Amino acid sequence: MLKLTERLGPIAADQASDTLTLPYELRIRGRLKAESDAGRDLGLFLDRGPVLRDGEGLRAEGGEVVRIRAAxxxxxxxxxxxxxxxxxxxxxxxxxxxxxxxxxxxxxxxxxxxxxxxxxxxxxxxxxxxxxxxxxFDPEPGAYQQLGGHGHSHSHSHSHSHGHSHSQSNGHDHDHGHEHGHSHAH
CATH class of the missing domain: 3.30.70.790 (UreE, C-terminal domain)
Known part of the structure; x- marks a missing residue:
């Protein structure tokens, strides 16, 4: 198995000896076993974080280069x-x-x-x-990734209040609120 361990960024097609075509859901993973477009067994052993972009090169431990293609x-x-x-x-x-x-x-x-x-x-x-x-499907990278801010991450959360009023048949009204919280990691 060819172990791909280094990201090279965008490369020309003629700089690679093989290609690996993946859908977006697999290009977000840093660890993956796959078969190259030429039928060779590959293993991705990459840092987590940046999405593999269409046209990006990956270098194997022995120096061989494989180019990513978006399926x-x-x-x-x-x-x-x-x-x-x-x-x-x-x-x-x-x-x-x-x-x-x-x-x-x-x-x-x-x-x-x-x-x-x-x-x-x-x-x-x-x-x-x-x-x-x-x-x-090759979505826009985050602004920090585009500007070279590798490794930068932040999270934020949202809290939404929703008030509810219930009227009961016995003539008693009561109000209550509840919170929905969620967070996003970027």
Whole structure:
């Protein structure tokens, strides 16, 4: 088994002796047994954290280099007019704390995400047209990862209060509130 232990960042295709095509859910893992596109057994032994990006190179203990490719997988591509409508779409979808891929092609700008009926409904309400298809899903890295802040992490939490009023048939009303807390690690 070829043990891949070092991240090289983006590399040209001709710098690698083999490729490894993975869906997003496997490119977030640091430890993985897989088969290369040429049929060789590979083992990933990488630091946790950064997602393996399409075009990233990995070096084996013996110096051999394998290039990562993002697999085609089910996605939804939401399209809307450029400028403020596209920014608004990206903002509201991103505010749902989900991974999004932002891009531009011959049809214009888009926001791409895995199929999710809630996100699809929101995108439609904002005026986007949706295309369900298979394509690579390579979401935007966090701002700290883009700026070279490897190893930086933070967490935050949200607390939402919801008051409820209940009216009983005996004429007695009572109110109570309850908290829902959740946290996100980034």
């Amino acid at each position: 085609d997988e089910p996605v939804v591509t939401a399209r809307i007019a450029s400028g403020l409508p596209l920014a608004r779409l990206a903002y509201h979808l991103g505010n749902r704390h989900v991974q999004l891929a932002l891009g531009e092609d011959e049809k214009g700008g888009y926001v791409r995400f895995p199929p999710d009926h809630v996100l699809e409904e929101l995108a439609t309400l904002l005026g986007a047209t949706l295309e369900h298809h298979r394509a690579p």
